[in-house]
Amino acid sequence: MTNNFVxxxxxxxxxxxxxxxxxxxxxxxxxxWRFLLFDLLSGEQELESYLGHIESYEEIIMQVYDAYDGANxxxxxxxxxxxxxxxxxxxxxxxxxxxxxxRYFDAMLRLISAFTPPSGFHRILGQMEQYGKFNLAxxxxxxxxxxxxxxxxxxxxxxxxxxAKNAVDPxxxxxxxxxxxxxxxxELSPHACRRLIELTLLEVDAEEVAETLRQHPEELxxxxxRAFLVDHTSLMRDGIPKLxxxxxxxxxxxxxxxxxxxxxxxxxxxxxxxxxxxxxxxTPALVTAAGDRVDLYLPADNMEIMITLSxxxxxxxxxxxxxxxxxxxxxxx
Amino acid sequence: MENELREIFLKRQQLDVSRQPRRSRSxxxxxxxxxxxxxxxxxxxxxxxxxxxxxxxxxPARPPSHYCYRITSIGSLAKSTGSxxxxxxxxxxxxxxxxxxxxxxxxxxxxxxKLATGKLRGWRGFTWWTPSTLEIEDLITSAYQLGxxxxxxxxxxxxxxxxxDHLLRNRLVTVPTIIEGFDQLIFMATKDSDKPxxxxxxxxxxxxxxxxxxxxxxxxxxxAEIECLPVHIFEREKEPxxxxxxxxxxxxxxxxxxxxxxx
Numbered sequence: 219m220t221n222n223f224v225x226x227x228x229x230x231x232x233x234x235x236x237x238x239x240x241x242x243x244x245x246x247x248x249x250x251w252r253f254l255l256f257d258l259l260s261g262e263q264e265l266e267s268y269l270g271h272i273e274s275y276e277e278i279i280m281q282v283y284d285a286y287d288g289a290n291x292x293x294x295x296x297x298x299x300x301x302x303x304x305x306x307x308x309x310x311x312x313x314x315x316x317x318x319x320x321r322y323f324d325a326m327l328r329l330i331s332a333f334t335p336p337s338g339f340h341r342i343l344g345q346m347e348q349y350g351k352f353n354l355a356x357x358x359x360x361x362x363x364x365x366x367x368x369x370x371x372x373x374x375x376x377x378x379x380x381x382a383k384n385a386v387d388p389x390x391x392x393x394x395x396x397x398x399x400x401x402x403x404x405e406l407s408p409h410a411c412r413r414l415i416e417l418t419l420l421e422v423d424a425e426e427v428a429e430t431l432r433q434h435p436e437e438l439x440x441x442x443x444r445a446f447l448v449d450h451t452s453l454m455r456d457g458i459p460k461l462x463x464x465x466x467x468x469x470x471x472x473x474x475x476x477x478x479x480x481x482x483x484x485x486x487x488x489x490x491x492x493x494x495x496x497x498x499x500x501t502p503a504l505v506t507a508a509g510d511r512v513d514l515y516l517p518a519d520n521m522e523i524m525i526t527l528s529x530x531x532x533x534x535x536x537x538x539x540x541x542x543x544x545x546x547x548x549x550x551x
Numbered sequence: 552m553e554n555e556l557r558e559i560f561l562k563r564q565q566l567d568v569s570r571q572p573r574r575s576r577s578x579x580x581x582x583x584x585x586x587x588x589x590x591x592x593x594x595x596x597x598x599x600x601x602x603x604x605x606x607x608x609x610x611p612a613r614p615p616s617h618y619c620y621r622i623t624s625i626g627s628l629a630k631s632t633g634s635x636x637x638x639x640x641x642x643x644x645x646x647x648x649x650x651x652x653x654x655x656x657x658x659x660x661x662x663x664x665k666l667a668t669g670k671l672r673g674w675r676g677f678t679w680w681t682p683s684t685l686e687i688e689d690l691i692t693s694a695y696q697l698g699x700x701x702x703x704x705x706x707x708x709x710x711x712x713x714x715x716d717h718l719l720r721n722r723l724v725t726v727p728t729i730i731e732g733f734d735q736l737i738f739m740a741t742k743d744s745d746k747p748x749x750x751x752x753x754x755x756x757x758x759x760x761x762x763x764x765x766x767x768x769x770x771x772x773x774x775a776e777i778e779c780l781p782v783h784i785f786e787r788e789k790e791p792x793x794x795x796x797x798x799x800x801x802x803x804x805x806x807x808x809x810x811x812x813x814x
Contacts, residue, residue, distance in 0.1 A: 235595060236702070236794075236795050237552065239702070240794060240796055263595060264595040264596075267595050267596050267597055271627075271702075271703045272624050272703060272705065273624060273626040273629075274627070276626065277624050277625075277626050277643060277706060277707065280706050280707075281702070284706065285786040285787070288785060288786050289787055331642050364640065367640045368640050371641060371642075375642065484665060507665070
């Protein structure tokens with residue numbers, strides 16, 4: 219079957235909506251899957267209505283192939299395989315620079331993000347590199363922002379982590395090049411920073427991160443703390459202390475924002491940063507929602523950082539700790 | 552199938568207006584709007600436009616339980632709340648992993664505010680709940696009791712619960728009206744004259760449908776007041792005759808039965 223069908227030139231009578239889902243559950247074929255994908259992309263009325271209840275392309279598709287594959291485990295031809303072949307075929311024939319309604323791009327990007335067909339990565343990366351956006355039939359900045367986020371999420375899903383060090387992967391190289399370029403982009407720099415840090419290609423205390431923190435403190439901190447505390451917890455012990463120091467270096471406002479963002483993910487600064495009996499200044503820590511303690515190694519000889527920290531503690535922590543910290547600071551001066 | 556849906560719509564118009572005559576004017580406007588859009592019925596189209604701020608219209612409900620419950624898909628949960636851990640632009644697979652992780656092992660109720668921000672709002676500005684306890688070990692039967700057909704029982708989903716105290720205090724819980732139920736294929740209007748404490752579902756468990764369990768509509772609820780529990784439902788566990796197409800005949804008969812005098 220040619221991609222003409224995807225462009226909507228085929229007019230054969232065929233099942234649609236719930237009848238199409240029923241046909242796929244009973245006797246799946248590549249053709250039926252193609253019909254379904256076409257209808258999802260073009261917003262067929264019955265499927266749209268169904269989507270309103272279940273809200274997810276992924277859910278619809280998985281329910282349908284599970285119904286057949288789960289009931290016929292002995293069959294060598296899996297409905298899921300038919301689906302993957304057809305999705306790849308449709309994505310390979312997709313021309314992202316064409317003008318389409320928002321819902322078309324939304325559906326395409328969500329399908330690619332969820333099922334990562336091989337051609338999807340290049341299609342999206344090419345469009346984002348060349349145009350940086352999608353050509354909406356009715357331009358709407360809010361919709362455009364959502365599509366960009368969907369596109370970036372889809373690309374991310376192809377490389378959640380760094381591929382094997384020795385593997386030669388041109389696609390990955392192209393992705394990294396794209397991310398590095400976007401470090402200077404007004405809107406995309408927080409995403410680019412976070413991704414490069416996740417892929418261990420950028421240090422948290424790098425100048426590029428500091429620059430992004432100055433431009434987009436809220437987005438960057440939410441993004442990075444989500445990465446450290448939720449998505450990539452293996453980076454937590456190294457990333458969080460560096461990020462906190464970076465914030466303290468920049469400003470009291472950023473340090474405060476760090477704590478606010480951490481709180482959103484259930485983590486908070488430990489409230490006793492000194493040992494009263496020993497009269498010694500202890501390492502402060504961030505305690506995560508799961509109870510993990512991440513020591514925040516501060517350069518104790520950096521007076522500016524200590525001053526910012528003492529200001530922060532005046533607001534947040536026990537007054538005694540502040541008095542102690544200030545005494546410590548004045549003894550050093 | 553279109554014919555059957557059209558017939559169901561005709562039966563429903565009679566039934567709905569006779570049970571809630573006070574709403575007949577708004578209801579007629581909806582019927583007119585369907586006809587203007589050349590729709591033979593409102594069950595296969597996005598009849599309503601998304602209206603996140605529009606609360607349900609019914610009278611205050613009085614659920615006789617500590618909690619109200621809801622079954623939802625992870626996709627719907629992400630789309631109906633503000634992004635935090637789970638995000639609107641993420642895949643179901645990832646959002647589902649995050650929900651499971653937050654729920655721990657063994658699974659326990661987790662506050663939705665750990666995963667999302669804002670309020671839970673349906674795309675029409677309200678969501679459907681039940682005061683009836685859901686059987687976690689046999690969720691499919693519970694879903695059928697709520698009148699949910701197979702297509703709308705999620706593979707990767709969550710059970711939500713919200714304390715009734717909070718709902719009553721904040722006037723967030725109402726008796727479903729024929730306006731909220733207008734585009735719902737499986738919906739039983741309660742009689743205004745009965746002054747019902749809540750709505751009632753159609754139980755589709757048996758071949759001939761029956762009176763189900765309590766049902767209410769909730770206006771937007773803050774995520775801090777909701778707890779959730781991840782659930783995974785296999786397609787093969789569902790009854791083959793509970794897909795939408797197979798339900799049209801028994802549903803038509805059930806509405807016929809309700810139209811007979813004495814009901």
